[in-house]
Amino acid sequence: MPDTLDSSSIHMGSLVCKMVENHLQCIDLHTQEKKHISIDDIVCILPDSSQNQIGYRVLFLQTDSECQRDHARLESIQVASLPSKLLSRYLCTELPHHLNSRRDQKVDIHVVISTLSGTGLAKSIFQNALEPFLFHLGLTDYNVHETQSTHTIMELARLTFLARAKAGVSQTIILLSGDGGLVDLIDVFYNSAETAFVLPNIALIPTGTGNAMANSTGLLSHSTSAFTTLLQGKPVPIPSFSANFSPGARYTTDEGRGRATIGTTPKVYGAVVVSWGIHASLVADSDTAEYRKFGADRFKMAAKELLFPSSGAETHEYNGEIALFKLDQRGKPYVSVIEHSKHMYVLAVLVSSLESNFLISPQSIPLDGQLRLVHFGPIPPEEAMRLMGLAYQGGQHVHEKAVTYTQVEGLRIDFHEADEKWRRVCVDGKIIVVEQGGWVEVRKEPRRLLNLITCVS
Numbered sequence: 001m002p003d004t005l006d007s008s009s010i011h012m013g014s015l016v017c018k019m020v021e022n023h024l025q026c027i028d029l030h031t032q033e034k035k036h037i038s039i040d041d042i043v044c045i046l047p048d049s050s051q052n053q054i055g056y057r058v059l060f061l062q063t064d065s066e067c068q069r070d071h072a073r074l075e076s077i078q079v080a081s082l083p084s085k086l087l088s089r090y091l092c093t094e095l096p097h098h099l100n101s102r103r104d105q106k107v108d109i110h111v112v113i114s115t116l117s118g119t120g121l122a123k124s125i126f127q128n129a130l131e132p133f134l135f136h137l138g139l140t141d142y143n144v145h146e147t148q149s150t151h152t153i154m155e156l157a158r159l160t161f162l163a164r165a166k167a168g169v170s171q172t173i174i175l176l177s178g179d180g181g182l183v184d185l186i187d188v189f190y191n192s193a194e195t196a197f198v199l200p201n202i203a204l205i206p207t208g209t210g211n212a213m214a215n216s217t218g219l220l221s222h223s224t225s226a227f228t229t230l231l232q233g234k235p236v237p238i239p240s241f242s243a244n245f246s247p248g249a250r251y252t253t254d255e256g257r258g259r260a261t262i263g264t265t266p267k268v269y270g271a272v273v274v275s276w277g278i279h280a281s282l283v284a285d286s287d288t289a290e291y292r293k294f295g296a297d298r299f300k301m302a303a304k305e306l307l308f309p310s311s312g313a314e315t316h317e318y319n320g321e322i323a324l325f326k327l328d329q330r331g332k333p334y335v336s337v338i339e340h341s342k343h344m345y346v347l348a349v350l351v352s353s354l355e356s357n358f359l360i361s362p363q364s365i366p367l368d369g370q371l372r373l374v375h376f377g378p379i380p381p382e383e384a385m386r387l388m389g390l391a392y393q394g395g396q397h398v399h400e401k402a403v404t405y406t407q408v409e410g411l412r413i414d415f416h417e418a419d420e421k422w423r424r425v426c427v428d429g430k431i432i433v434v435e436q437g438g439w440v441e442v443r444k445e446p447r448r449l450l451n452l453i454t455c456v457s
């Protein structure tokens with residue numbers, strides 16, 4: 001036996017482990033192979049009584065480094081005993097309600113894999129981490145859906161999730177996607193006229209580019225967070241907003257080349273952000289296969305091109321009238337019109353972060369349902385770059401004089417732009433082009449039709 005192991009070591013078969021600071025240090029006595037498991041990489045500990053021995057199975061995520069979160073594999077080791085400190089933090093003896101079908105209440109579990117989300121790693125995250133995780137939890141009775149097109153999640157939502165919710169079925173949808181998959185579900189549920197149904201639970205495993213909802217609710221605070229949240233989290237209703245558009249509004253498709261109708265009275269729902277100006281333009285411009293290769297850097301690259309056009313053109317000033325819907329101190333509604341008609345950054349958010357470290361709304365509390373406006377008018381591009389950079393430094397931009405940061409109930413924009421390129425609106429990553437002379441009106445949505453499984457309350 002190696003002399004590094006002492007009497008506090010843990011034995012099971014040929015594997016011997018002991019706690020060393022923040023690690024579980026294990027050695028295989030046959031092969032001498034060593035394994036160090038960081039305590040923070042442990043997802044959970046399950047009671048395990050296989051091979052006639054009573055003990056535990058430690059499930060952990062094996063990552064080569066922090067930046068390779070997307071390549072994590074779920075691994076497990078079997079041990080006979082563990083320190084109580086570890087057990088009190090990680091032992092799972094019972095599945096949470098949202099994963100636990102009982103005789104009186106069956107839970108339909110669906111796994112949705114958005115195959116082109118982010119840099120296209122959703123399927124390997126399912127195969128390498130989620131599938132083995134569910135297996136160890138004893139969960140094998142679930143449906144797996146892989147996206148085939150941009151419409152897959154909406155079709156699934158309409159034909160399966162919504163129909164079953166209306167039929168009173170409890171559902172947990174484990175969604176491997178970015179914000180796009182989430183907003184597809186939101187849009188379908190809120191566009192359904194009926195409200196009487198069992199709220200489906202969404203467990204988000206972030207695989208997108210921005211992952212605003214996940215970044216804002218702690219699902220990316222550590223490599224294991226999405227998995228520990230699936231097991232330890234509780235359902236909390238997701239706040240949302242509606243955006244009503246003038247009748248000529250259309251979705252853009254096919255990297256901005258195509259158009260798709262939204263309806264004669266176009267209405268789109270979101271749970272993250274609605275924007276116009278630089279933000280909407282950079283999301284639209286960077287949503288191409290070419291840009292997507294760069295992950296979240298695509299946003300910065302597109303921002304740079306918009307602020308400092310390579311054609312040598314001036315930075316665009318966005319022309320339109322913006323009215324803010326607000327409540328006074330007594331809760332009475334009033335309208336405040338932004339004085340100037342030229343704008344650069346116009347964004348209303350329900351979440352704090354739009355991507356990792358991009359703290360656009362530092363006062364937002366997860367799922368608090370408050371819509372906050374971030375706005376600045378035309379300024380030199382270097383200054384705009386500096387302000388956006390401050391958002392990466394803990395949301396410092398909101399203290400700048402040029403920036404308006406305020407709570408709103410909604411807003412209306414009347415677009416005064418001749419070129420449709422500058423009439424693009426972003427709702428949770430989707431791009432909507434408004435017709436000349438068109439408008440958008442955004443309001444907080446009073447209904448709550450979907451839950452997020454979360455550890456924040």
Ligand SMILES: Nc1ncnc2c1ncn2[C@@H]1O[C@H](COP(=O)(O)OP(=O)(O)OP(=O)(O)O)[C@@H](O)[C@H]1O
Pocket residue numbers: 114115116117118119147148149150151176177178179180181207208209210211212428429
């Ligand atoms: N098989 C597929 N074929 C075509 N489009 C797909 C397919 N799978 C997913 N998509 C589309 O790819 C996009 C992925 O969106 P998602 O939000 O998951 O990732 P993201 O845009 O990289 O992340 P985020 O929204 O967090 O920045 C969606 O528009 C979705 O409809």
